[in-house]
Amino acid sequence: MEKPRQGFAGLWNISFGFFGIQIGFALQNANMSRIFQSLGEDIEKLPGLWVAAPLTGLLVQPVIGHLSDRTWLGRLGRRRPYFLAGAILAAIALFAMPESPSIWFAAVMLWLLDASLNISMEPFRAFVGDMLRKDQHSAGYAVQxxxxxxxxxxxxxxxSVMEAFGVANVAPPGQIPETVRYAFWFGGAALLLSVLWxxxxxxxxxxxRMAAFETAGDAVELPPMRALASHSYAASFGWIAAGVVVALVQIRLGLLREVLLLGALLAGYGLASMLAIALARRGSSTNMLSSIVGDFSGMPALMKRLAIVQFFSWSALFVxxxxxxxxxxxxxxxxxxxASAAYQEAANWVGELFAIYNGVAAIAALTLLPWLARRLGQARTHMTGLACGAAGYASFFVLRDPMHLIVxxxxxxxxWASVLAMPYAILASSLPQAKLGVYMGLFNVFVVIxxxxxxxxxxxVMxxxxxxxxxxxxAFAAVTLMVAMIxxxxxxxxxxxxD
Known part of the structure; x- marks a missing residue:
């Protein structure tokens, strides 16, 4: 049985919530370093404060994917309860962020904001696969x-718009400018309303009906406990050992304390995988931990190869x-x-530069990428996109006039358009429908790691x-994108x- 074909209105409605979610991410990406520095933080410590964002994604996305695959709340449905809950929490964080009295309060609000955005975002990826037939996946992710x-x-x-209307863009030391405050309040309202749409x-x-849409190729074991139970504990001990080594290196070389968190996460995954294997061997077939670990270890081969590409691509983006x-x-x-006017002017220009690359992405997703995909295939189109990203990052060394950074x-x-569309279009049609949520969540682990x-x-390193x-x-970002292209x-x- 085939899913009904969606028209333009259907494609619009399925993905419109992402408009508000991305307003929240854009405000976070363009302004959090500015907020931390405005509150007095040193530049070398900014990456440590940003650790909240990927850590919450790492923990939240597989869990939400697993749960949303198994949810049905009557009229609210399968994925929409998570859209709504995440949007409400993210709006609260956006309203509270500009009132931060300290760096640590801002860091906690960043943690809440990123966790909430991930709660909403991850099911949206699976939602396209739920609602669209396979021959519309590319169109669905392009609209998204x-x-x-x-x-x-x-x-x-x-x-920048607020500054143009006379809102103060400079604040005394230790305070956040009014332009940023109003932007976050607007973003909270826009996010909630668009997700509600x-x-x-x-x-x-x-x-x-979802069961009726399944094909023979979609049938999978849920969860793959038999395969997990057959695993030895050697890999688990390897993860734990890697975490210990990272911690020892941090202590020996006097690296920033945030490196200890990386070691703790490696060791933590080792312990979690040991527990998951033990539960699987005891025949526990309903626990979430074994399901997620089993699905992670049993990812399809194509997904594993795409995961490597995602790893290097998102390293560059986060830089x-x-x-x-x-x-x-x-x-x-x-x-x-x-605290200087020149710094705040630069920060506003960065916001405009980010608007430019996102505007280009919106246009490219509906025009350039489909044109390239028809001629080169989706994989080679993505390779072209990665090469464009490497060129863009490298150009920062050459261009000194701020206006020239538009190029x-x-x-x-x-x-950016290619990263958001091509890997998901390649992947969506190859995944079993019954596990679309958890596999999308696990795929996004390679966005946050x-x-x-x-x-x-x-x-x-700095x-x-x-x-x-x-x-x-x-330069580091440009090199990692060349590795991703390879x-x-x-x-x-x-x-x-x-393809």
């Missing part, structure tokens, strides 16, 4: 990417989000003083090799020429 770009443009530009305007297929504001302020506006953002926008790695390690020179992080060749080898 367009809304991501549009929401990011609005969120990135709002502080999707909740109200869509009707999910109930479990009986950009953390460091663009201090880079532009220092190298293009000549200031390191977060950099055009290349980065093409890359590199962010966590950057957040815990990059500060120590202190050791280029203290006070954040522009060299852009890794993408193994994905292309698994797909037809015109």
């Amino acid at each position: 990417t367009a809304f991501i770009g549009a929401g990011a443009v609005v969120g990135s530009l709002f502080p 999707t909740v109200v305007s869509t009707d999910e297929y109930d479990p009986a 950009m989000w953390i460091n663009t504001t201090p880079i532009v302020a220092q190298y293009h506006y000549g200031t390191r003083d977060a 950099s953002e055009i290349f980065i926008g093409i890359f 590199p962010q966590l790695l950057v957040a815990t390690v990059m500060g120590s 202190q050791a090799f280029f203290p006070g020179e954040p522009i060299y992080t852009m 890794a993408m060749t193994s994905v292309a080898a698994m797909l037809p020429r015109r």
Whole structure:
């Protein structure tokens, strides 16, 4: 049995909530370093404060994916309860963030905000697969990417728009400018209203209809306990040992304390996998831990190869989000003083630059990428996008006029569109429908693990090799995208020429 074909209105309604979610992410990405520095934090410590974002994604997304696969709340449905709950919590965090009295309060609000955005975002990825037939997956993710770009443009530009209307863009030391305060309040309201639009305007297929849509190729063991029970504990001990080694290196070399968190997470996963294997061997077939660990270890081969590409792609993106504001302020506006008017002007320009790359992404997702995919295939189109991103990051070393950075953002926008659309379009049609939520959540682990790695390690790297020179992080980002492009060749080898 085939799912009904969705028209333009259906594609719009399915993904419109992402418009508001991305407003929240854009405000976070463009302004959190500014907020932390405005509250008095040193630039080398920014990655450690940003650790909240990837850590919450790492913990939340697989859990929400697992739960949403198994949820049905009557009229609210399967995925929509998570859209709504996450939107309410994220709106609260956005309203509270500009009132932060201290760096630590802001860090806690960032933790709440990112966790809430992930609660809403992860089911939206699976929602496209739930609601659309396979031949519409590419169109569905393209529309979703367009809304991501549009929401990011609005969120990135709002502080500059407020300044144009006379709102104060400079605040005394230790305080957050009014432009940022109003932007976060607007973002909270926009996020909640846009998610409500999707909740109200869509009707999910109930479990009986979803079962009727399943094909023989979708049948999977739920959960793969037999395979997990056959695993030895050797890999688990390996993860624990890796965590111990990281901790010892941190102590021996005097690295930033955030590196200890990385070690704790490695050891924690080892302990969790040991427990999951033990539960599977005892025949426990309903526990969430064994289900998630089993699904993680049994990912399809194509998903594993795409995961490597995601790892390197998102490492570069997180470097950009953390460091663009201090880079532009220092190298293009000549200031390191977060309380100066020049710094705040640079921060607003970064917001506009982020709006440009997101606007380019929205347009490219509906025009350039489909055109390239028809001629090159989805895998090679993504390789082209990765090359564009590497060129965009490298250009920061060459371009010194702030206006010329628009060229950099055009290349980065093409890359961003490709990251948001191509891997999911490739993956969605190859995953079993019954596990779409948990597999999308696990796939997004490879979005947040590199962010966590950057957040815990990059500060120590900066202190050791280029203290006070954040522009060299852009070289790191360009190199990682070239590595991602090479890794993408193994994905292309698994797909037809015109995939």
